[in-house]
Amino acid sequence: MRTLIAEDDPTCSLILTSMLKPYGPTLAVADGTSVIREFTAALVKQQPYDLVCLDIMMPELDGQACLRCIREIERGFAREGRAGARILMITGVAKPETIFSAFRSQCDGYLVKPVDRARFVAQLGELELTPA
């Protein structure tokens, strides 16, 4: 499986990259605009990402906006529902309204930082994502 990570904190980005190593290739970017660009490019090349990990507080385009954007792009490519990517919000924002809003915008999971490996692996398992 292929994973796209959007995280402006390089510390968290490295930790996620390390945790995802057994699952397949990952690409990490640090801002929302890059996520959208990379996600769309992958769809065009017909090598879509299976999982997108989105931080919420990021410069330019925040994670919530990215989430809505990605779902919109997927509709354009007729990849809705199960055909779309699994999107996991990984963030320090634990406000209920932020969490509800993310799920309304069709994220598949929401983890509050700091994320430990057991919780992360369990969450991926719930999304039926397993190591390669």
Added chain:
Amino acid sequence: MLLVEDNEVNQRVGSAMLIRLGARVVIAANGRIAVTMTAQQRFDLVFMDCQMPEMDGYAATEAIRARERLTGAARLPIVALTANAMPGTREQCLAAGMNDYVAKPISAQEFAAMLGRWLPGSGSPPIPVRPAAVNDGTGDDDRAFDPRCLRKLEEMETGLALQILTVFRADLAQSLETLTRSNGLAEIARIAHKIKGGSASIGALALRASASDLEQAAQADDVASCPRLLSVLVQAGHAFLAAIRPEIVSNLLHAPPPNRNDPCAP
């Protein structure tokens, strides 16, 4: 707290002891840097080595005192640290304008006594010794740095802990730089949030707390509290950068846990 010291080992030992005592420590590598730093930010107390390259402790103290006289600023307490136990050294320190004198090597008790004597608002007896700022990871949660987080990362992947620490330090240094120049509350909140996230992952508990306080104040548009919280975070960040160095962490990761009662354990 400003620790003026050119020797790197003494910098680390001194700052570790002071952090254990609950102080926030900034390090200056010589007298000239100390003179500049004391002009730029407010300190409660300075520990000043006497023999240093470029500008020694006596000259630096004279420069600081001269500036205080010119600006009418309050007298910053300066405690001399010197290896020279010769008679007359104390007089020389006092003549230069220092308030007190301690002969090296300095024990944690002597540091505590100096804090008790010279910190504003803390009379004797000295402030109680807080749990270790950096300890072996068995015990209390009231500390600045918890090495268990880095150990966990190292268990995940060999070499990961140091890699992450290095990246975190570089990013933190840049964030602190940006914070001191930024003027928008939204940007301050975002950077504080980022520091909070990184600190939580690597176990920098004190830094995480300061970053969280600033993030909340900035998000709540609490303009009155932001400058103070920002300066607390910047100081905590510099203290972290001074104390939690890759080589120290490397020892923590690879050595067996040090004896908790060892006063020299960094």
